[in-house]
Every structure is written in C-alpha cells, then in structure tokens.
Amino acid sequence: xxxxxSIQLFSRPPVYFPGSEMVCDYxxxxxxxxxxxxxxxxxxxxxxxxxxxxxxxxYFERRVASDSPEEDLRALRRFxxxxxxxxxxxxxDIVQVYWCARVRVFLHRGKEVAAEHPxxxxxxxxxxxxxxxxx
Numbered sequence: 001x002x003x004x005x006s007i008q009l010f011s012r013p014p015v016y017f018p019g020s021e022m023v024c025d026y027x028x029x030x031x032x033x034x035x036x037x038x039x040x041x042x043x044x045x046x047x048x049x050x051x052x053x054x055x056x057x058x059y060f061e062r063r064v065a066s067d068s069p070e071e072d073l074r075a076l077r078r079f080x081x082x083x084x085x086x087x088x089x090x091x092x093d094i095v096q097v098y099w100c101a102r103v104r105v106f107l108h109r110g111k112e113v114a115a116e117h118p119x120x121x122x123x124x125x126x127x128x129x130x131x132x133x134x135x
Contacts, residue, residue: 003031005103005115014119018085022119026103028074036073038064040104043081045121049095058084073105088122 010023026041043059059081063073090097100116107113 001030003036003105003107003113004029005105005113007101007103007115007117009101009117009119011119014117015123016083016119016121018083018088018122020083021080022083022101023078023080024101024117025076025078026101027076028103028105031074031105031107033072033074034065035107036065036105037108038062038106039073039077040102040106041077041079042102042104043083043099044102045087045097045099047095047097049092051095056087083121088124089120090124 006025006027006029008025010025016022022043024041024043028036028039039062041059041061042057044055044057046055047053059079061079063071063077065071065073087097089099098118099121100118102114102116104112104114
C-alpha cells in the first residue's frame with residue numbers, strides 16, 4: 001500500500017494574488033513511521049505546451065528522518081509563504097502556466113510517492129493592481 005498524502009490550501013476557490021500569503025497544511029497517512037526517509041514540500045510552477053517545458057520552485061522544504069529522529073514526518077505540518085508577482089497562471093493555446101503545492105515522500109528501497117494540489121496565481125482576465133481592493 002502506498003502512503004496517502006493530504007494537502008490543504010486555505011483559500012476557496014484556490015485563487016491567490018501576487019504578494020498574498022499562502023497557508024498550506026499537509027499530512028501523510030497509511031505508512032509506518034520508520035518507512036519514511038524524507039519528505040519534501042514545495043510551491044512551484046510549471047509550463048506545458050509547445051516548445052521547451054519549464055519549471056520553477058518558489059518555496060522548498062526538505063525534512064529528513066535522520067536529522068530529527070524524534071520527529072514524526074507523517075504528522076500534520078503547516079507552512080506559509082508569500083507568493084511572487086509572476087509568472088501568473090495562464091491557459092493559452094500555445095503555452096499554459098500552472099501552479100501547485102507538491103509533497104513528495106521518499107521511502108526505503110528508492111520508492112517515491114508524490115501528490116499535488118493545484119491553485120491559481122492571479123487572474124489575467126481581471127486587471128489587478130496592488131492599490132485596488134481585493135474583497
């Protein structure tokens with residue numbers, strides 16, 4: 001059985017504006033504590049479409065079991081980050097830009113399990129200004 005990874009973002013719908021704070025919780029279940037070597041949590045963007053695909057990591061956290069033997073890497077974990085100004089989420093005909101929270105769990109014997117929670121950064125259909133109210 002593979003570990004279950006739960007990711008929760010605290011915005012509904014998951015749309016964020018540049019410079020806003022993102023709060024993310026994650027937890028790992030259905031795996032024994034001693035089977036986990038490390039856990040990586042990240043906020044990243046990637047492109048799909050014609051041409052070269054690109055990827056950028058905005059936030060990254062790696063926790064290793066051997067660094068803190070008393071810490072249970074499966075336990076509920078929260079992190080926060082301020083989101084950047086770009087690139088904004090974009091769904092064009094030629095290229096698309098996606099954002100997500102990703103959690104990767106590294107297990108013994110080289111096995112890796114990952115989960116992603118997509119979200120939108122910005123709204124290119126509505127002009128945005130840091131001086132306008134975002135209510």
